[in-house]
Amino acid sequence: MQIGLIGLGKMGGNMAERLRRAGHDVVGYDRDPAKSDVGTLKELVERLEAPRAVWVMVPAGGPTQATIEQLGALLSAGDTVIDGGNSNYKDDQRHAAELGTDGIGFVDVGVSGGVWGIEYGYALMVGGEDEYVHRLMPIFEALKPEGEDGFVHAGGVGAGHFAKMVHNGIEYGMMQSFAEGWELLEASDAVTDVPGTFKSWRHGTVIRSWLLDLLVRALEEDPDLAELKGYAEDSGEGRWTVQAAVDHAVPLPAITASLYARFASRQDDSPAMKMVAALRNQFGGHAITSVEGQHAKGADSPGADVSPPAETER
Incomplete structure (x- = not known):
């Protein structure tokens, strides 16, 4: 043809x-x-x-x-x-x-x-x-x-790309789960062979997949992923999947969270996390870190005003 x-x-x-x-x-x-x-x-x-x-x-x-x-x-x-x-x-x-x-x-x-x-x-x-x-x-x-x-x-017409959109949304969620699992294994003192652990999952487990094969390949090339920056783009289908979920009133918590995680990856200094830190300091006196990297005093340290708001009419 x-x-x-x-x-x-x-x-x-x-x-x-x-x-x-x-x-x-x-x-x-x-x-x-x-x-x-x-x-x-x-x-x-x-x-x-x-x-x-x-x-x-x-x-x-x-x-x-x-x-x-x-x-x-x-x-x-x-x-x-x-x-x-x-x-x-x-x-x-x-x-x-x-x-x-x-x-x-x-x-x-x-x-x-x-x-x-x-x-x-x-x-x-x-x-x-x-x-x-x-x-x-x-x-x-x-x-x-x-x-x-x-x-x-x-x-x-449209069904092919709608199916591919959902496929890519699922892919977002699967990749995010593998990534979070890798980060937790790396953070633990209990597991000393993280690449080997993922490789052992390639056969006989319920999470075996081509994505897992590619993950193992990536770790073989760069075991600590030291050559990469923690930044992930989204190509559009993830956003469209979440929007379609809103249009059809279908809950997609895992896929939506994986999309937002990609947004967070692009922020060197998250504005939202700045506010979270500030609020934790205000209500709990938790220490905060300044731009210079120094710890500032908590809200309950000497000299800080931690008075609750005046009682309001209920």
């Missing part, structure tokens, strides 16, 4: 290579001329035979919106656009409606697999009408892992 693929970065480039290994004809376009088979999106469309299929693998938001708008002006009725980036499911619904006015199909695909997908395959969560999904099955079969699992037609 022939397909156009826009965005040949780490994921897109590897996906194009996996498709070619499976015998598909891939016409790739990237802003980097060294990676591109064509010089423009117009040339990419002209190289494809109708009905065309164009897979977009660019950053979510503005870049995806601009690319799909350009494709809408170049493609014809019967063609299909596939958004394989980490777009918001609500954007999918808008894109499908806009392209649909010209008879152009739209399919959204949540893709998981990272840099390892080229060898082991990509988990694909697909949203869209049956007609377009069925037409693209040879591409999906080439990209997915071998076997029965690794692919789902999750529902209509």
Whole structure:
């Protein structure tokens, strides 16, 4: 099958290579001329035979919106656009409606697999009408892992990215749990081989997983993680998952806490913790640490006013 693929970065480039290994004809376009088979999106469309299929693998938001708008002006009725980036499911619904006015199909695909997908395959969560999904099955079969699992037609337009959003929210919670467990093991005097402890969990335990395998790999490369700074970005799906939970009145305490933990990681000197320290000092006389790193007197030390507020009318 022939397909156009826009965005040949780490994921897109590897996906194009996996498709070619499976015998598909891939016409790739990237802003980097060294990676591109064509010089423009117009040339990419002209190289494809109708009905065309164009897979977009660019950053979510503005870049995806601009690319799909350009494709809408170049493609014809019967063609299909596939958004394989980490777009918001609500954007999918808008894109499908806009392209649909010209008879152009739209399919959204949540893709998981990272840099390892080229060898082991990509988990694909697909949203869209049956007609377009069925037409693209040879591409999906080439990209997915071998076997029965690794692919789902999750529902209509937006379902693929909604499923991927929840997948990434779960991933946030799992990573946070592993991270907290590692920190506690490191803080304890009882456990002297922390990397070995995690490695022992890889087989025979209920928490064995690919994330655990990657954690062990990271500790083998840097046992104390001394080369890393405690800063973690969020790519957007975690926020969208929490917002969707609010919209549907579904409690997500673990995933929400893991998202907030990433926010906290970006603060060298947390403003909220400053207030917590100040309040603990006020009501309990707990010592506080100044900016210079020196301990200041507690609220109940000599000279401090610890008088309770005047009785108020109840």
